[in-house]
Amino acid sequence: xxxxxxxxxxxxxxxxxxxLSIPTSIDSSENSERTLVALDSENEVIGTGSSKIAGSGTLxxxxxxxxxxxxxxxxxxxxxxxIIFKSFLVxxxxxxxxxxxxxxxxxxxxxxxxxxxxxxxxxxxxxNNKAYIVYSISKSEILAESQNIFIQYLDDITNxxxxxxxxxxxxx
Numbered sequence: 283x284x285x286x287x288x289x290x291x292x293x294x295x296x297x298x299x300x301x302l303s304i305p306t307s308i309d310s311s312e313n314s315e316r317t318l319v320a321l322d323s324e325n326e327v328i329g330t331g332s333s334k335i336a337g338s339g340t341l342x343x344x345x346x347x348x349x350x351x352x353x354x355x356x357x358x359x360x361x362x363x364x365i366i367f368k369s370f371l372v373x374x375x376x377x378x379x380x381x382x383x384x385x386x387x388x389x390x391x392x393x394x395x396x397x398x399x400x401x402x403x404x405x406x407x408x409x410n411n412k413a414y415i416v417y418s419i420s421k422s423e424i425l426a427e428s429q430n431i432f433i434q435y436l437d438d439i440t441n442x443x444x445x446x447x448x449x450x451x452x453x454x
Contacts, residue, residue, distance in 0.1 A: 326418040327362055328404070329355025335411050343413040344406065351415045355401055356394045359424060363390040366428045385435065393431045397424060 331351025335343040367386050371379050401417040408414070 325422070326420055327355065327358045327424065328416055328418040329353070329358060329401075330414065330416045332412050332414045335408065335413055340408060340413055343408075344415065347406075347413040347415040348403075348417075351417045352398050352401065355417050355419065356398050359394045359397050359419065360390055362421065362424050363393055363428055366425060367432065370432055389431055389435055390428075393428050396431070397427055400427075 329351045331347040331349065331354060333343040333346035333350060367390055371382060371386075374382065397419050400423060401419045404416040404418045406413070406415045
C-alpha cells in the first residue's frame, strides 16, 4: 500500500516537473534554435558548453566546452534530483527524515557524478571562433539512477543497524 502511494506520488511529482523549462546560456538565437532541434526538452536535461578557440586550437577548445557543458548539465541534474530525493522522504516520519536528510546532498552529488558519465553528446559545432557542445541525459535515467542509489544507501544503513541490533541481542 505504501509502495503504491510512493510510486503514485513520485509519478505525479515527476510528470509535473517535466513541464519545467530551464533556459540554456547560448550566445545567439541561431545557436538556440540549433540546440532546440537536437533535444527533447520534455524528456531530457541538457547542458550546453562553449569555449573560445585560442591559439591551442579546436581540440583544446572542444575539451573546455565539453567540461563546461558537463558542469552545467550536473547543475541541472542536481535540480532534478533535489525534487526526486525529497519526494522519497514524503512518506517518512519526522524522525526518519531527520536521519536521512543530512545524507541527501552527498547522495545527490554522487548520483549526479554517476549520471554525468552516462551523458550523451547531442551536438557540437564551431561558430564565431567558439566551440559549442551539448550533452544530455534522459529524465527517466535520472529517476532510475536516483532510485537505485537511494535504495543502495537504505540497504547499507539497514545492514549497519541490523549489525548493531545483533550485537545488542548477543550481549543479553
